Amino acid sequence: PQPARSTAQSTAGSAALFERAHAVTPGGVNSPVRAFNAVGGTPRFIESARGAYLTDVDGNEYVDLVCSWGPMLLGHAHRDVLAAVAEAAARGTSYGTPTRPEVELAEEIVARTPVDKVRFVSSGTEATMSAIRLARGFTGRELVVKFAGCYHGHVDSLLASAGSGLATFAVPGTPGVPAASTAATLVLPYNDVEAVRAAFAEHGDDIACVITEAAPGNMGVVPPAPGFNAFLAETCAAHGALFVSDEVMTGFRVTRSGQWGLDGAVEGWRPDLVTLGKVMGGGFPAAAFGGRADVMAMLSPEGPVYQAGTLSGNPVATTAGLATLRLATDDVYAHIDKASLLLQEAASASLREAGVPHLVQSTGNMFSVFFVEEDVTSVPNFEVAGTQRVDRFRAFFHAMLEQGVYLPPSAFESWFLSAAHDDRALDKIISALPAAARAAAA
Numbered sequence: 001p002q003p004a005r006s007t008a009q010s011t012a013g014s015a016a017l018f019e020r021a022h023a024v025t026p027g028g029v030n031s032p033v034r035a036f037n038a039v040g041g042t043p044r045f046i047e048s049a050r051g052a053y054l055t056d057v058d059g060n061e062y063v064d065l066v067c068s069w070g071p072m073l074l075g076h077a078h079r080d081v082l083a084a085v086a087e088a089a090a091r092g093t094s095y096g097t098p099t100r101p102e103v104e105l106a107e108e109i110v111a112r113t114p115v116d117k118v119r120f121v122s123s124g125t126e127a128t129m130s131a132i133r134l135a136r137g138f139t140g141r142e143l144v145v146k147f148a149g150c151y152h153g154h155v156d157s158l159l160a161s162a163g164s165g166l167a168t169f170a171v172p173g174t175p176g177v178p179a180a181s182t183a184a185t186l187v188l189p190y191n192d193v194e195a196v197r198a199a200f201a202e203h204g205d206d207i208a209c210v211i212t213e214a215a216p217g218n219m220g221v222v223p224p225a226p227g228f229n230a231f232l233a234e235t236c237a238a239h240g241a242l243f244v245s246d247e248v249m250t251g252f253r254v255t256r257s258g259q260w261g262l263d264g265a266v267e268g269w270r271p272d273l274v275t276l277g278k279v280m281g282g283g284f285p286a287a288a289f290g291g292r293a294d295v296m297a298m299l300s301p302e303g304p305v306y307q308a309g310t311l312s313g314n315p316v317a318t319t320a321g322l323a324t325l326r327l328a329t330d331d332v333y334a335h336i337d338k339a340s341l342l343l344q345e346a347a348s349a350s351l352r353e354a355g356v357p358h359l360v361q362s363t364g365n366m367f368s369v370f371f372v373e374e375d376v377t378s379v380p381n382f383e384v385a386g387t388q389r390v391d392r393f394r395a396f397f398h399a400m401l402e403q404g405v406y407l408p409p410s411a412f413e414s415w416f417l418s419a420a421h422d423d424r425a426l427d428k429i430i431s432a433l434p435a436a437a438r439a440a441a442a
């Protein structure tokens with residue numbers, strides 16, 4: 001039986017599991033942000049999820065605004081996805097051979113995105129790592145340009161911080177990454193056209209690719225300035241470099257293709273390579289990179305650039321992804337877009353009412369609330385994002401959690417909605433906002 005819900009949440013079960021986890025796992029978690037280090041308190045150990053809701057091991061229910069950090073576009077435990085997965089699993093879970101679902105998922109992805117061909121991997125990290133290798137193999141060049149605040153997974157060469165000054169070579173962003181791994185990475189400020197021009201003026205003949213989040217969601221949501229992605233695509237083309245658009249987070253989430261549906265498809269340009277993950281795995285470990293046919297032809301076994309994976313294109317994962325994408329119709333996106341706008345306005349109204357300076361930024365249905373001071377009128381890059389009052393976010397986060405709303409446990413993340421966020425779920429969030437805003441003001 002479920003424990004009776006008291007007004008104060010019990011977290012005894014989560015706390016006990018966290019303690020056991022600490023004994024056998026560094027920090028008690030398998031991915032750092034889950035440890036609640038940025039907000040403090042006990043991370044909730046989730047027992048089950050359905051639709052828009054999570055239930056933790058103590059029986060507390062939360063409206064979920066994390067959606068597994070993006071993948072659960074349709075909500076949790078969607079009946080048709082589960083049925084497809086059960087059927088696939090019953091046929092065996094991995095063969096190490098080519099299979100039908102991976103062909104069908106590849107066809108679906110090629111139909112929805114600007115890629116000619118696609119290769120499956122098991123995580124977004126693998127996707128960006130492989131895309132970088134392919135870009136270097138194709139161009140015969142080594143330098144990679146990335147932007148501060150863009151996260152592309154834990155790839156050595158992309159775990160780089162900006163060196164001092166513009167257009168200097170990067171330094172490792174973590175112990176364990178050799179200086180040599182980031183020595184060929186240039187880190188530039190996001191949305192800064194002049195910095196990109198300067199980098200190409202100095203190093204243009206040596207740049208293999210520019211990689212960017214199609215719309216950054218990992219420093220909070222920082223939309224590309226109008227024309228910024230087009231400018232990157234053009235600049236790369238002019239210098240014989242490749243433009244790698246990382247749509248791991250935005251792909252199949254902000255439109256039926258991704259961020260490209262909001263800019264490239266409208267403006268008439270295509271990235272050379274795209275990385276994908278999250279939604280396309282339907283909650284399973286599946287990711288991909290794809291792009292121009294001539295570039296993808298460089299990939300093993302067709303070409304000389306090596307890349308492989310025991311579980312790549314796994315039949316259960318690709319079945320889940322295919323079922324998810326087939327159910328992700330225009331109506332689904334219209335619903336999520338509308339829900340997102342409603343929440344953005346409600347969050348802003350509550351914070352305004354409580355006198356808390358803030359800024360809401362979005363790209364399509366992905367949005368985040370920046371707890372920046374009054375004089376900040378836009379967050380165009382990582383430097384400005386870093387001026388947030390994280391103490392205010394912390395108070396806001398815990399007040400929401402106490403009221404049964406599960407926000408991302410960091411101020412530098414997007415909030416994610418799903419097709420399962422119906423009026424009841426949205427009402428629960430909206431009615432929790434005023435108290436959380438007051439907590440942030442205190």
Ligand code: PLP
Binds near residue numbers: 069151
């Ligand atoms: N690229 C982007 C834009 C991401 O948001 C992420 C993960 O959040 C990754 C790459 C890495 O994906 P994964 O966590 O599956 O390795």
